[in-house]
Amino acid sequence: MKESIKTLFESIKIGRYTAKNRIFMAPMSRYRALEGDINPEITTTYYAQRATAGLIVAESTKINKGSGGINCPGIYNKEQVASWKKVTDAVHRKGGLIFLQLWHSGRASHSSILPEDCEVVAPSAIPSTEQVMTFDGMQTPTPPRALTTKEIQELRDDFEKANEYALQAGFDGVEIHAAGGFLIDSFLQESTNHRTDAYGGSLENRFRFLSEVLDDAINVWGADRVGIKLSPVSAYNNMGEGDVLTTFKYVISQLNTCNIAFLEINEEMPFSTLTEEKRAIINELQSLWDGVYIANGNYTAESGAARIEQEKASAISYGRFFIANPDLVERFRQDSLMNELDVQKFYGGDHKGYTDYPFLTENALINK
Ligand SMILES: Cc1cc2nc3c(=O)[nH]c(=O)nc-3n(C[C@H](O)[C@H](O)[C@H](O)COP(=O)(O)O)c2cc1C
16 A cells, blocks of 8 residues: 555444544445335445445435435335345345435425426525436426425435334444535525525524524434435535525534534535635635544545645545445555446436456555
8 A cells, every 4th residue: 555545444433333444435326216206226336345444425315205306215115124134134234334315405406397286396496506316318407496384394304214214224324415506505505595484584593494403413313323414515406606605604513512423524625726716715614514524525645645644634525536445445555547437327227337346356456
């Protein structure tokens, strides 16, 4: 192993657990769920193959049937629990740790992919122009309807139940998806939240929904098994406008009082580079966070280890590297070649581009 990356292989305490290394797997939707939002058998294989990660955060998972996302798995009924239990059992048998990412799509959805009795909803009726996957290809999202205050309470209940189901499914914890412009993020940010009730307006009000969802999650799991993902400067789903620094400074100051297991921050989107201004925002937010900080976005082994060495991150979550390299940890250790990533197979389809990426063999070429 190269001396410069050895810090990635040190164990780290994540809430009540000890992760065996700091090479974590970021949550990634792969759109392979079956009818009923149930995982196919290959999903068990997919996650088990990646169990050498210090922590797996499993993909965005619907907290109710109205959360959009074509072929995304759910965690709102017993059948889904059973299909996830196979996954968690397989990961645990291989000595892995696995959290589930709890998700509602909010306005990043399309009416054609929702059940007939569900609508695209958001804090405010502000449409997004970022296309979403539908059964007829990529389409502009259906403009959302603003949630009533009563519906917000119902969504809170759905999140709470999803936590209970995730616990039954054998997960080690949950990550609340408050990133990416999906439902919770759109409550937090001023550009997507124009509400005038207790859930909009002031920083405190915009934070309220996340705060309530978090409280409920903590009641189910204990704070030391709950993490949160944020993406303060991402433009994905038309986000990142307005004074995000003030917004997320407040969010982090509040989260600092909760003793959660970790905060994962998507700092930079795939295939993009941060402006100096956005990098400064990320650096400032990172410096304000008191707990375990999982840095995410375009990291390599070298840049990830360097960030940990500088004490600016506790661990790194890798997304695309883990898609193409089930044995990423070993590849980093051996400084070996990476498999080529097949972007066309990110979403949907069968085992191809999902469970068929090769592992290193003894005969593998060693890079350099
Ligand atoms: C195919 C794909 C699916 C993704 N799905 C999710 C998701 O379900 N939840 C989420 O929070 N982020 C999702 N992301 C973002 C990743 O978690 C991560 O933030 C991003 O890929 C940057 O990390 P990387 O540069 O190491 O790939 C997805 C990314 C990819 C490439």
